[in-house]
Amino acid sequence: MINTALTEIFRIEFPIIQAGMAGKVTNAKLVSSVCHGGGLGTLGAGYMSPEMIRYHIGEIRKLTTRPFAVNLLIQDEEYNKEMFEEGKKRLAPYYKQFKISMDEVVLPSYTWRDQLNVLIEEQVEIFSFAFGVPDESTLKYIRSKGIKTIGTATSVKEACFLEEIGIDAVVAQGLEAGGHRGGFFESDPLVGSLALIPQIVDHLQIPVIAAGGIMDGRGVVAAFSLGASGVQLGTAFLSTFESEAHPKHKEALFSSTERSTELTTAFSGKLARGLTNKLMKELSEDLSSIAPYPLQHYLTAPIRQKATLVNDERYMGMWGGQGSRYCRLKSAHSVVRDIIRETNETIKQLSRHSSLS
Amino acid sequence: MINTALTEIFRIEFPIIQAGMAGKVTNAKLVSSVCHGGGLGTLGAGYMSPEMIRYHIGEIRKLTTRPFAVNLLIQDEEYNKEMFEEGKKRLAPYYKQFKISMDEVVLPSYTWRDQLNVLIEEQVEIFSFAFGVPDESTLKYIRSKGIKTIGTATSVKEACFLEEIGIDAVVAQGLEAGGHRGGFFESDPLVGSLALIPQIVDHLQIPVIAAGGIMDGRGVVAAFSLGASGVQLGTAFLSTFESEAHPKHKEALFSSTERSTELTTAFSGKLARGLTNKLMKELSEDLSSIAPYPLQHYLTAPIRQKATLVNDERYMGMWGGQGSRYCRLKSAHSVVRDIIRETNETIKQLSRHSSLS
Structure with a gap:
């Protein structure tokens, strides 16, 4: 068990989130495997039809009773x-x-609002999003349904905006990250994780989830050192048995x-x-x-x-x-467990460096 | 006291290196102040004439008997x-x-070889370099004079090359870093510190010095977590009282x-x-x-x-x-001391996250 603000809010054992990779990578097996490992699995529903999202949510629920997230890509134009x-x-x-x-x-033929309606109807526990932000009344409605929210920021400005509109946690995405840059304001400053995480942490009250280049326990401890309350990993789960990559x-x-x-x-x-x-x-x-x-x-x-x-x-x-070279050919739940073990080992080793040891 | 392979090799208290910023930023006061704080000061001699380098080395030696480094920019074309x-x-x-x-x-009218001759004549303890690599016979000669060497890499390939030619430590420079990219092979992969450091650490036997985006103890602990034996900070020392910025x-x-x-x-x-x-x-x-x-x-x-x-x-x-927003208006030695205190605090706090605590 690792306790941070994040494990409390999302009722998970470890603050390790599997990123919601859109594009036929995530499925019920992957999501539930991460959840069984003690992390938070995410269905990458970005390009899925509403029917397909409902189907996948049903499949996940056959495999686990633990909380999981569904990720959508917000696009209003x-x-x-x-x-x-x-x-x-x-x-x-x-x-x-x-x-x-x-x-x-x-x-x-569908929009992200059609997709979101499925999440609401299915009472998904956590809704994470990127590329944009739901409007105030939508967010209010989501929250009234007891759904927790995670937004994605690539800059301090975006992170502050997300906190202001009332979401539960922010992913701080460094430029090491695989897949899409999740930001939503016009220019992306392309900041590396090590520089971005503390700057976002220092500006927010809500928990920050570090993303970008984290592949093992060393990266998790680095993220914790920088003030993050959790981590989000995409690439590390791409290579698992359950991933449909x-x-x-x-x-x-x-x-x-x-x-x-x-x-x-x-x-x-x-x-x-x-x-x-x-x-x-x-x-x-x-x-x-x-x-x-x-x-x-x-x-x-x-x-x-x-x-x-x-x-x-x-x-x-x-x-x-x-x-990406640290990808593992393993079950997703084993990857979570490996990372937890490495995290604990790394924290233990750090005391070598410290005059307090 | 923080012990790593680096503190042993360079005979310093803390593995915190002030980067050798070329272009009239570093001077005897800055270098000696970092050394007195327990770190390793560096004279950024990249664009200095041989006479000027000799002058500055003399000035540093008036102020400290501790080891310091001189940084040159290797340019053979x-x-x-x-x-x-x-x-x-x-x-x-x-x-x-x-x-x-x-x-x-x-x-x-001078080349880096003319500059290097001054370092050898003055028996400077540590020679750090970027943009290129001294040839084998030059490096052999430098080592025969008891001078330690630090090279700069922006990729695993460069880091491995530096280890093969026999230098003492490698700076792994992530893309967050201020100033010049220090690499020397043609294409720069622009890798963020959090991703780059472990990949370089895993490929080398010699100590790795993390650079890029590190401004405080949080960054130092992140670098240690990722396997670095020390850190190099440039921007953090730009704003000090002694800096000539x-x-x-x-x-x-x-x-x-x-x-x-x-x-x-x-x-x-x-x-x-x-x-x-x-x-x-x-x-x-x-x-x-x-x-x-x-x-x-x-x-x-x-x-x-x-x-x-x-x-x-x-x-x-x-x-x-x-x-850069974490710059401090302080003496360079206070910056080193602050960072050491923060490093110890951060390591202490990390145990909160650990199941081993």
């Missing part, structure tokens, strides 16, 4: 359909290469180094960190041809999905953070 | 004089604005946030992090007009120096890292 059509023309050679019909390149993606993580990832807008139009591959490089050659988020996501999704089906890692989206 | 002349034409409007005559825009530069540090700095090639041609100002923004508008390192340094140096003389912070070079 209207789609620019003209830009979408232009993007389709630009990416036509890829569609041809992968025999993708234009009917497969589509924008979703493609085997080629897992292989690439295991053979990666600190130099293997890049921040790119190529896949979604929004800055995200992933393992460099052919599709990322090709699309990045002309940055002006990349459509804004989320259009680029829906434009490239069929390519990345088809590449996954035919095991072609050159065209997949393979998210990963700067600590 | 010949200057491209044609590019330098082109650069002078491009920057002519600035020279005119600040009444700088072309005679003041010059390349130095311009008062306007210190003021800007005190009013900065995590969003105030940017990585730029505008001032020297090599990537470095500093507080955003007018000169940085203007020169960054056309990246193709920036001369390669060190030409751009010598092209912009007269502008930055004149701006310093006339107290115009819009045109100064104001280095700083992503933790």
Whole structure:
């Protein structure tokens, strides 16, 4: 048992959160395995239809009675359909290469509000979000239903904004993090975790969850040292048995180094960190041809999905953070347990350095 | 007293190193003050003439008998004089604005080898370096004189290379760091400290010194957690009483946030992090007009120096890292002592989180 403000609020054993990775990585097995390990599992429901979210929540509940979170991507702008059509023309050679019909390149018919309604109806215990912020009345309604909330910040300004609107905890996301930058104000200062965490901690009263580059107990203790009340790990759970990341993606993580990832807008139009591959490089050659988020996501999704089906890692989206070489091929609950053991060992070893020891 | 491999090797009380900031920031008072605090002071001799280096070493020795380091910037390429002349034409409007005559825009007549000879003649105890690596025979000669060496790495590959050539300790520089990126292989992976430190530690036998975003005891404990044997801080010493950073530069540090700095090639041609100002923004508008390192340094140096003389912070070079808001207006030795106290407090507090407590 590790007690922090976070373990109290979310009724979890250890303040270790599995990040809600959108894009067919998380499933009931992964989420429940993390929960059984003592951490907080998260369903990455960002690109899931409301029906699919309801299905997954049901599956998770068959496997565990522990609290879990569902993560959504907040996006209020209207789609620019003209830009979408232009993007389709630009990416036509890829569609041809992968025999993708234009009917497969589509924008979703649901919004994040439709998704959120499922969370409310299902009385999910924790709702985490990124890319934006629910409006005041929505947040008030969510809270009135007893649902706890976790927002994502990449700067002090965003973190303060999240605290002001009344959420329960803030993820401070450093630039080491794999996947999407979760911020919502215009310019992202790209601050490293070690610098960002204390600055956010010092400005908030609510608990801060450190994210970005944390892969083991050493990273957890570093985050605690910097004042965080918990940690959120994505990449570390990508490689677990339960994760639905493609085997080629897992292989690439295991053979990666600190130099293997890049921040790119190529896949979604929004800055995200992933393992460099052919599709990322090709699309990045002309940055002006990349459509804004989320259009680029829906434009490239069929390519990345088809590449996954035919095991072609050159065209997949393979998210990963700067600590990806520490991925483990284990059950998610074992990863949580390993990290707890390492955390305790690291704290013990630290006393060597101290004059107080 | 804090014991690590580093305190043994360098015969210092605490494994806290003041970074060797080139460009008229460090002086005998700053270096000796850090040493008296129990840390390791460093003379940033990068752009100093051999005579000036000898003078400063003499001054330091008047003030302390403790070990200190001298930092040089390794640069073996010949200057491209044609590019330098082109650069002078491009920057002519600035020279005119600040009444700088072309005679003041010059390349130095000495090389890093001339500078190094002074360190050897003066039998300096510790030689730290960045931007490159001394060749094998030079390193062998330095070691035969009993001089200890510290190299700078921004990637695992660079760190391994430094260990192979036989240096005593490696600085692992995360992207939060203020001032220049110290690496020497072509592409810089821009890895955050929290991700970089353990990856370098795991690949080396020699002690690793963490740098980048560390401003207080919380950062020191984070670095220790990640496996570092010591820390190097630059920004934290920029604001001290003894530092020769311009008062306007210190003021800007005190009013900065995590969003105030940017990585730029505008001032020297090599990537470095500093507080955003007018000169940085203007020169960054056309990246193709920036001369390669060190030409751009010598092209912009007269502008930055004149701006310093006339107290115009819009045109100064104001280095700083992503933790700059934690700068203190104190003596350098008090900063070292503060950090030691905070380090011990943080380690004590960590036991709250541990099941072993």
